[in-house]
Amino acid sequence: MHQFIQNSKSENQIFDVKKIRQDFPILNTKVHGKPLVYLDNAATSQKPKVVIDAIQKYYESQNSNVHRGVHFLSDSATNSYEEARDKIKNFINAKSSKEVIYVRGTTEAINLVAHTFVKPKLNEGDNVIVSLMEHHANIVPWQIVCDEKKAKIKIIPINEFGELKVEEVNNLIDEKTKFISLVHISNSLGTINPIKKVIELAHKNNIPILIDGAQSVCHSKIDVQDLGCDFFVFSGHKICAPTGIGILYGKEKLLEAMPPYQGGGDMILQVTFEKTIYNDLPYKFEAGTPNIAGAIGLGVAVEYLQNLGYENINTQESKLLNYATEKFSKLENVRIIGTSKNKASIVSFVMADIHAHDVGTILDQEGVAVRAGHHCTQPVMDYFKIAGTARASFSFYNTLEEVDILEDAVKKGIKIFLG
Amino acid sequence: MHQFIQNSKSENQIFDVKKIRQDFPILNTKVHGKPLVYLDNAATSQKPKVVIDAIQKYYESQNSNVHRGVHFLSDSATNSYEEARDKIKNFINAKSSKEVIYVRGTTEAINLVAHTFVKPKLNEGDNVIVSLMEHHANIVPWQIVCDEKKAKIKIIPINEFGELKVEEVNNLIDEKTKFISLVHISNSLGTINPIKKVIELAHKNNIPILIDGAQSVCHSKIDVQDLGCDFFVFSGHKICAPTGIGILYGKEKLLEAMPPYQGGGDMILQVTFEKTIYNDLPYKFEAGTPNIAGAIGLGVAVEYLQNLGYENINTQESKLLNYATEKFSKLENVRIIGTSKNKASIVSFVMADIHAHDVGTILDQEGVAVRAGHHCTQPVMDYFKIAGTARASFSFYNTLEEVDILEDAVKKGIKIFLG
Amino acid sequence: MSNLNELYQEVILDHNKNPRYFKKLENYNRKIEARNPLCGDQYTIYLLIEDGKIKNIGFEGVGCAISKASSSLMTSSVVNQSIEFSKNLFNKMHLIFTGKSNSINEDELGSLFALSGVSEFPARVKCASLSWHALNGVLSEIHETVTTE
């Protein structure tokens, strides 16, 4: 009874995690007979019922191809698809819905910008600046275009806490720097980068800049106009939305001037074999039938996050981060990798010389899902001279009790390996 | 009672459309107070409940990022994702699952081949052959790469029935022909092209060939080994699967030799800033988090089609095509565009000089969903000197009664416009 | 059928069949392309603008009954009218097409009233407003040039 009153109290006050968890059907799963403790949120987030329901509703009452039809379903699907775009525009505070391009995810968005915006500008000897803590998605596309154009990649270094050495950016920039592409929050270290500072530096030197927001949109309110970045990219699946959908935000003027990326239906105004006229924004970059259900699901997901409120999300995630950090700091044989002052709720760690993969298996037996490996950030692993880490990444739906279960599982692992 | 006995009889015999329709929740929709008559299947197919349920099940009990985890959910998601690939491999009879690449859809698949396979081979003055009846998705990518390389596009003409002039292919081929890309079934005419003949011709001249199967996989069993084509591409959303997923099939040897298309996670073995080693097939072409739920849904969809059986599908669709063709041939003021001898269940038509868009609106008021316009095949419209057609495209779940409703609606439209 | 009859009123069918001002002008000083790629509607509008007035207007092209009739009705309504008048008319019609007008005066609108049925057909609003948007776009430019001078 006492418990009940407490619950209903906090429910009215701020944020009732127990209640929020009921929005996520998967959180009731049992793993090896134990309750699932899902701490792999940086890889992909779980989906609330409203998002799953929206997909179902789409297929059961709206499904149709968009843009090209005059019939009822087509109109309904097109409206929902475009309303979702408007929601996302408001969510990131873009100036216009034309600046919101649907893509498969962060990876495709970066490739699109690399190929249609940066590559045409690159000449032999030019350079593109990224940081040492980039995800492979923000390294490989630049390697591909730089290789082709005989340009170079320059790397903003990090310090032993996993913090960006911002003071080095100015030294790296030269008259041959054509682009900067920087991760907002590191997926393997949790570091929150001072992107506003870097954006200012870039623009002071007339260099356009892309921000990889794959890990940041789930943790913090994004205002692309306030940030001032030229491009901002993220994946739906990491922010409660379906797989296969993501967003490229770009300033309208830049997008206008860019050639299309893929050719096909919807991205053209008129086709003859002699001449093809491309469509307006955002359609110029959306060739072919898009992931309609995914886009609508993303619209519902951003609404869900807005309704929760980033303040509430941050409060809960800070609690989890601090609690876990404190516990892990006290554990013998455990070392946290990534101890930036400014940090998201991601805790990467190594255990004695137990390989991350083994840590993953041990935790899994206790129902605890963490990621083990290099997290697609091999240069970070190389910098710390480790093969990989185990990474617990917390979301607003995680609880302090789950951190306890994680800790117990880690202790068991140490016992097995070190006796 | 009599009715009932008949029904249960046909149920045991072959194919009970009424029962099949129950698999598709959306078919119960009412449009403007009338039952939905969905005849826009060539734009996108409706989804059976098993596919919608598979998506829901994925998000409620498996959702996780694939390939990179050791925990329970990740293992479960990866297994389902790869099992779906195996199902699709069997469905199209590819030699190996390595030849089955997940993409967003037909459009992306063609762009991928144009950029990574054809473009590197093209020199000034070379040519790529397509047909006059291609979808824009099989025109614009070739325009883009040919423009860049100062190569040309050559066009296989069609006759007044909308049939490919196959005999012209040999005349078009010359020593500068580097690729042929041909649609299997025309989405605006319904024409079934003699692709085996063209594939043979291509290979006799050592020219690799891609078949655009966007419209064919829903109507006929595809055996890529029997066809012998080098690439075969299709979209999931047109064969009962979710949006945002499709397949690029390619011969292993060719795919092996191709550079990657997009760069990012999963498509690499190892990344340093100096050197990146790409992953094996099929992953080399699957950068970033894929549309996992979409892929799993596609696996379920192809199973659904296999269970129905293409013989049954063809029987029902032929019935619909013949019935509709007969009716429309008798209607004054109506002209069928596309009267190939070998034809899929697609009926494009023009009504007096009523614009297709107006036809679409009129039919919609009767609950009938058809597509109106150029169907992303402007060169076909130009050839027939029309702005567009109304297109009724039938699927196995359509009924003869629905053809009757379509006919009545068409008559009403004629009455409104011609009095 | 009542809805359909509201959309395809006699006036609309008539203007579709016999569009007014449906010709290229010999003597014009503005030319606008209006196109809706999704349905293939495509018109060229010719304008002779003098002294803040639309002295002559003509259009040619292809499109559905709604877009053609609407273009025909538009040209008939703005010819010999001032830029100011035409821009106001655009604003009024825009509200009517999108169903946001709360007072439609049939007498005042005259034959333009026939276009009010469109608001019941969201998918067709673009057809009805295509030429209007094109016209308004060019008039606004002129207007701005004038007022910022």
Added chain:
Amino acid sequence: MSNLNELYQEVILDHNKNPRYFKKLENYNRKIEARNPLCGDQYTIYLLIEDGKIKNIGFEGVGCAISKASSSLMTSSVVNQSIEFSKNLFNKMHLIFTGKSNSINEDELGSLFALSGVSEFPARVKCASLSWHALNGVLSEIHETVTTE
């Protein structure tokens, strides 16, 4: 914990901590790279093959306990054995890893028996079989060359 204890048996932990034949050979005639990009396991195996026999073997690299112990157990088992024997052993172990072996003879397997717990951990089968696959690949090539001569 019972499952975990089956996976991380004493023998495994010991071979992980003190891997046998864990060195680069000075004198070798085959070198194989074995890598699992998904978890970062990465080994180089050196072989000295003479007269259809694995005269010497060594490996180096990094990886999880399972892959390292399995590599160590493998090298210990095939050194001084014939190609034929090693290939048969691969086939046997492959069945054991994938849970398809219907008769596991603990005595016959000796310390290799410690690897049988892996079959309960589908996600780890790749780790256990990594070096085995690499070895088998190179032995099959030799074998084919021999038999096709």
